[in-house]
Amino acid sequence: MMAHVFVCDGIALTTVARQQHILITGWAAEVVRFPVFCVIHALYCCSISLNTHRNLLEISHKICVRIHLHLESRSERLCSTEDCIPGTGTYLRHGYIFASLTGYVLRKNEGEELPVISVVRETETQLLPDVGAIVTCKVTSINPRFAKVHILYVGSTPLKDRFRGTIRKEDVRATEKDKVETYKSFRPGDIVLAKVISLGDVQSNYLLTTAENELGVVVAHSEAGAQMVPISWCEMQCPRTHAKEFRKVARVQPEYLQA
The missing domain is CATH 2.40.50.100 (RNA polymerase II/Efflux pump adaptor protein, barrel-sandwich hybrid domain)
Incomplete structure (x- = not known):
């Protein structure tokens, strides 16, 4: 089964045509005719119109990726x-x-x-972590060199399969990297916002970074079991015992609060 699909700025066209030729016209007047043997789901919205009389899919953006x-x-x-x-x-x-x-x-x-x-x-196809994607993860283990995580969400979309990630010591923050201590940045069970910087494969994990103000720990629990409150970019406090713990705290943006 083979399909040759033209994508505009990351947009895959939806069609159920089988063994027919569909004519695609782009903003740059580029015209391509190709056979379609399977359904390709639209990933993002754009200005696409279907002319059923002329069998034309008209796209408002220049065709740039094949x-x-x-x-x-x-x-x-x-x-x-x-x-x-x-x-x-x-x-x-x-x-x-x-x-x-x-x-x-x-x-x-x-x-x-x-x-x-x-x-x-x-x-x-739209649920796999990709380079540059913001992901929500749960820390599973830490050592002096890195933290291991399970990736739970890509953006606000939950993943069906389990993907593993690694946050290396040098990728925890953007400044004073030589002073970073993993156990003062994350603890097992923490929920972390991170960005994908390298793709994984069958033999390794996704490489992630928290080296931005908006990235880091968003949910953490104290030894007393209470959800801690961030009090600075590097500390969280237990509301029950008032004990403080070090974390690489994220400045959470509104779009990630619900997730």
Whole structure:
């Protein structure tokens, strides 16, 4: 099963046409005709109109990214590292890129020298953590070098599968990195807002950072079991015992308060 899909600024078009040719016209007067064999779900809203009489999908933005989708199974060899850059759902072995899960292969060319190749599940293409995404995580363990987390949300969207992440000591904050102590930044059970800085694969975790004012611990409980209150950018206090504990505290933005 193969579909050649043109995406505008991250927007995938929705269509249920089967074995038909759909004509797509872009703002830059670029016209492409392609066969569609599967349903591609819209990820974001944009100005798209469907002319049923002329079979035209008209888009208000310039077509800038081309994505090719086809189904691959886990551990399938995709291509050489000379041809693509590994992305989500892939891993490297002996100079080749392999699929780490069964799903659809995406090849994105966004002006880079080489396209980025990723593998995503059909029903969860919009739910995978991506570089630059803000994620909500739960700290599972810490050591002097890093904190291990489980990623629970991408933005405000809960994840069905469990993804693991790592916040390294040097990625905790932007200043005085040499003075960072992991146990004074996070504790197991803390809920943390972080940003994805590197994609994971079958052999490693997502690399995350909290080196921004808006990122860090948003929920933490004291030894007495009470939810602590932030009193500075580096401390939280138990309302029951008034004991203070060190944390890398996030300055939470309104859009993340509900999540």
